[in-house]
Amino acid sequence: MASLDPKALVDIASSSTNPSFAVKTLLRASEIYISQLPTASSRRERSQNIKSILAQAECLKQWNYGLSKSEEIILLKGSLLSGCKVPPWNGKPSPEIIDQLVLSPDQINQIDHWVDGREIYGSNIWPDQMEIKQMLLSNCSFVASLIALSPLNAANLSSILLADKSSFTFKIYLNGTYRRLSITPNIPVSLDLTPLTVMSTHLGPILVEKAFHALRNSYDFQGSNSATDLFLLLGYIPEIVRLHSPEIDLDEIRLRGGVMTVGSNKYEEIGQHNFALTEFDQNTVRVVNPWGGSKLHEWTQLHRSFETLYISHDPVQFRHRYQKHFSGPQQFVVHPSHGEICVLLSQHISTWTDTWTAMDVFLGSTKIYDFKNPILKGHKLDSFYTFCRLKPFSGPRILVPVSPSSSNWTISLYSQESIYCEHVASPAFRCKEIALWKGTSKINSSTFITNQQYRITITSVSFVALVITSAKGLVRLDLLSSDERVDRLRSGDCLANSGNYQPSQAVILKVLDPGKYIVIPTCFESTEGGYEIQVESDSFIKLEKLAPYDAGKFKKSLATTNQQVHITVSRLTEIWIIVLSREFIGLQFLAENEEVIWEENISDGRLGLFSGKLRVEKGFYFLKRVGEDEWNIEIISDNRIEVG
Template structure:
């Protein structure tokens, strides 16, 4: 092998650091080949060679001829990514090995797997396992020609809690009926020459599932065709309503075998369809930051072209109407979108729970959910509304909590994928919360985009790897930023679930529009939870050329900060008058002793409670407290607030002082946060004291009114200080947004307003008002005059003055 030969030459030449790294790399390559080699003799030879290479590396290390600095592992090499996928094979105490093409036609000779665990409801109904051919003697696995009516309506969920899975099967069947796509059906094997699942001679079937980064299957065993039936022989599982096709029943059984049994809590259909078919899941909150018109146009176009399928989910409580019989925490399939010439927009939905079929069967769970009791037959109207319904797009958020979209990955011309892991122990980017099993991980990679003139988005799909189903309190996020610039907008946007917010879903989709030309972006992947090792797969997709690259090396200098929002310091976003009260920090970048003219790369992460919106902004303000965001002074950060976590990156910062703002979205939010600041140059971070900290203070209320103006002057306040004093004054309009200014004058000998001592300069209409930052004045017998000014009088306008001084003072209205 070339790597081993190169290592030997480097050792003989005395370049021991390089030789050590080459020996390790060569050994890793052999380990990779061992996992993909079938012949036992070849495996043994490779093990012997690998052991010798490791021994040579250890000898160099023991001889202390290798640099003491750790060798940085290249996580992007195929051997390392292969190891991540290999570690993902263990799931729910099963071995889900990687799928290969020969698995599709391979006849399983071992005994089938034991049947999956039954749910509580199945056990209560006395379910036993019976061959599907006996339950449905006329059924095939999948019909060669889809039926003309709604195929989805022929799949029903019985007394099993997997509504999201059955809904995924419904929309897949409907897509296959319309477009001949074999969506979902292509996951079940064996298959015929047309790619449709067909009957297995030995009655054993295998499913191909996209899990933990790659297509997998239960390699050494398969499922048989036995299905759960109750005491009367009725199937208690997903089934075709007409009993003509078995693929929904068998695919459900295979999926739930991997997931741990029929007592499957369900998630959402987009995540289930991602596992079954590899389609891209997107979760859209219908009650939070919904761009209604844009979302309708986007999903309507995709749906009508066959490029996406849709489901909707209800929340924990639902409004009950005579038109809709909704079930809490339930999934519904969208089988059609309609828009007429008058702009009336509707979704046609199917409830997968069995109701109103040929046998008139309603499940016990269905009755309980709709409060129908155990006796009698529901009315025809109730039956129809419970199974098939139409909902206006505009009223969809009233009844449903989320829209789940599954996108066909073939809509993109270019993709790139990496499989990585971050360990909390011994890893620079993983941290463990002291005294608990809660861990935090962060990993940065770079994304290269070659964007042409077309307005095409780039999508990134982050999927976390899991060792068992139903893992709770595992949160992930992905965020993209151009490290060379800040977001141009200084407007404030409401908290967004799409922008680096933490989600406990198994995957997170991030979409953005790249700049024209060739650009390199920083991608931050974050995790919080109880897993000590965070393994994940990141896929980038676009019609532009895209490539994922190794991120920048860990920065040498860092500092951790713990802070909090309290009643006095929780200022809200920068449209709030109290914005200036938010916690702020001075970041001082120091010159490197070896390269004094070098600029710095700065990375900042902040975490707080997952339900609290947070925002970071880096501002050029010489390390001083700021009360407004001016576009040219904002160096890094975005305008959106994110739940639980935010981050920013900035390249090319010169030595000097900068201000970091950590703000909550709403004022008076109470909570704690942690900030991690990392830099390529030495740095120091310190909290900037609150405005007026350590000073005497007074708040005065007043108003501008036409009567005051007709009286020959503006409101005035006399200021008396005891001794030389440093004074700060802030003026705010209490209602509305008005251009205001404030000034301090000497008091003339005749009682007139004398010369200006200090002023806030020209009137400003910022929410935080006008500020005299600092002025030192001596004590005088007559004192000074504070003049709050409102240049444009528009009725009565109340205001408030905040006066601070480092000596005792008095303020009185004149």
């Protein structure tokens, strides 16, 4: 190991998932640098390297990032992006080397051929001071990122690159870990050898740009933002600040530091454009245009010219870190902290499709089902990641990812103080069912009876969470103490409900005694698509889908304006009478001798919906109504009957 280049040792340590090994490797790299000090041409540079390595080793001792087997599998699954293989970093070239990238028709017209960039720029890859300028590619945020990064730590860019005779391998950060991406040095140029790429005196920035575009396999790129760009390039923590928000404190932001750029939606005639921020003074900052040129601005007046501030934080500055890779929806409880905690949630992506991500924060330490009242409502970002800050707090907090995606995720917490974070445990027993909506099914509608209904069985006193989730529509849940299907909800029937109809999700949380209960999901308006109903409990629970109301039964239907309908029953049977009418307000079921067996009047605001279950013997019966309008009759029975 002593013969290795100390830079290579630092590379090996940063890619290791074993904290102990990483610390030992970093300390060995520092020892080699120290041994080289007497003969070093630049003692100052080597001293800075030693300080940086020791600081990184100290951080690693505090970080919690040992991987479970399931996490290793998740990271391996994240090794493909838009057809490009990006396996986890191991200090070696990727098995797939990317040569020429896709060009737009306009770009094709501007180039003549591809050439090895070393033939133009020579073998000296990195300049001491980067001087770059955006040219023909629509990547102002990327170029602004390099300009903003250069005065602070341009050496970070050189550390992400490994070179051999025919390719260059970059260490990028994607889908929860550092990964390797290998490219050839071939670049597109015009007939006079002018590159299509960023203008630079050295090849290094051009290769970084090619690797960045290789993630999309194309130079035809409509732009990103600097926070995202440096997240992918260096694993920097991305933070996006809306400059017009009344909640921001620019003085506090300046003290925190970081690599910063700004974005404008109204720059000259092109609209969106990004600028680098450099030369921070007491009250001013230099705003650098990637096309060339710069101007001093008052720090506190940036909002007059720009909408968004993009900040990228080097994770090495934090002494403590917690990171977890997980699948599907999960919640995390963060225990009390004396220091601020930065939280980064990122989806694992396989394509560059449009998506959004948010994260809400709640009080407590148990699983959240009802998401109405967060103490911090996350901003919905049109991105595969989101970021928030938790101020010092005395009670536990629940972090709840919010996204339409069900992909794999990584959650990372950073702080100067110790962090204690863990998965929120779900109740021991969980059941779920998936079904399709059948038109309008709200509780007072004529089609309520067609709703799918469910029976839950509980064997001991239990806390129960009932959750319905629907991609569309306003939904509601009702819970009844019963063990069989009901035809409608009568006053006093409901043991609990989720309240008014809610968009997408409704919840009932209740402690229930042993027994059987009916759960009824409904939607307010006609809704296409499906829904999922989930039941969780801290003791055994059984969820059953009940058969449709007419399953295995005989059914007779009739629409008429007559005042009464004759029914003939040939043997003892159970019948279920369902009647719908717009006008009449009363209904009677009579024996042949006109004895009233059952009757019902409208008194609860329903629009002429009648329903009754009867057990009747062989004989002749009449169904009589009070009213003038046409009525629709449906009779469900165990045995054949005649209706006329």
